[in-house]
Amino acid sequence: MAVLSTQNLSVIKRDRLLFDQVNLSVDSGSLLYVKGPNGAGKTSLLRVLTGLVEPESGIVFYQDKKIQKCGEDYATNLVYFGHKLGVSGSLSAVENLQYWCDSHQVKVDTNTIYQTLEKLNLVGLEDIPVASLSAGQQRRTALARLWLKADAKLWILDEPFTALDVQGINVLSDKLIDYLSKGGAVIITSHQLLELDYPTQELTLEYRI
Numbered sequence: 676m677a678v679l680s681t682q683n684l685s686v687i688k689r690d691r692l693l694f695d696q697v698n699l700s701v702d703s704g705s706l707l708y709v710k711g712p713n714g715a716g717k718t719s720l721l722r723v724l725t726g727l728v729e730p731e732s733g734i735v736f737y738q739d740k741k742i743q744k745c746g747e748d749y750a751t752n753l754v755y756f757g758h759k760l761g762v763s764g765s766l767s768a769v770e771n772l773q774y775w776c777d778s779h780q781v782k783v784d785t786n787t788i789y790q791t792l793e794k795l796n797l798v799g800l801e802d803i804p805v806a807s808l809s810a811g812q813q814r815r816t817a818l819a820r821l822w823l824k825a826d827a828k829l830w831i832l833d834e835p836f837t838a839l840d841v842q843g844i845n846v847l848s849d850k851l852i853d854y855l856s857k858g859g860a861v862i863i864t865s866h867q868l869l870e871l872d873y874p875t876q877e878l879t880l881e882y883r884i
């Protein structure tokens with residue numbers, strides 16, 4: 676049984692058909708790389724997969740069940756990392772992550788959050804307002820959610836490598852491979868070349884006029 680699959684997904688934005696009849700299927704331990712130029716519809720597709728946006732037509736299934744019928748089960752087993760980081764600049768990294776965990780029913784103690792931030796090279800920056808961190812450090816803060824919710828069955832990641840330096844890219848790449856190797860499923864977009872040493876399915880969206 677696929678973790679996530681679709682049947683004939685089509686999305687229109689401003690009278691433009693972004694994609695039509697998309698059928699995809701992602702199993703446990705599988706990586707799907709969604710490619711395409713700016714404006715092709717990658718983010719739109721990912722948002723439909725999360726259930727945040729309704730498609731014009733077609734169905735998204737989580738473990739063979741329509742996502743609209745899954746209730747909390749889908750949300751509990753999903754991490755969506757979108758373009759917007761969803762962090763509050765006035766809160767510290769620890770406070771942001773504690774808040775995120777509380778609102779996503781992720782049970783962690785504060786010590787685990789500090790340890791996770793250490794893995795992301797944010798030692799000494801855990802307790803200052805996130806607004807005073809660099810762009811890459813803010814992104815690392817948001818990405819810590821992947822470490823904190825590694826028992827989710829599916830990660831949907833929209834450009835997670837943006838603003839990361841080489842070390843950050845390596846840390847995230849290793850985490851993705853670790854998660855996939857343990858049976859997680861990943862759907863990812865990236866304008867940087869995705870060079871994960873892991874079997875990768877690709878879905879390319881063309882820019883349609």
Ligand SMILES: Nc1ncnc2c1ncn2[C@@H]1O[C@H](COP(=O)(O)OP(=O)(O)OP(=O)(O)O)[C@@H](O)[C@H]1O
Binds near residue numbers: 711
């Ligand atoms: N809420 C919206 N309302 C109207 N048009 C939208 C909306 N969201 C996206 N679009 C349009 O849909 C098209 C696809 O946008 P989308 O963000 O999905 O592309 P993308 O492939 O992710 O692009 P990029 O590589 O630049 O991130 C764009 O032309 C955009 O203007």
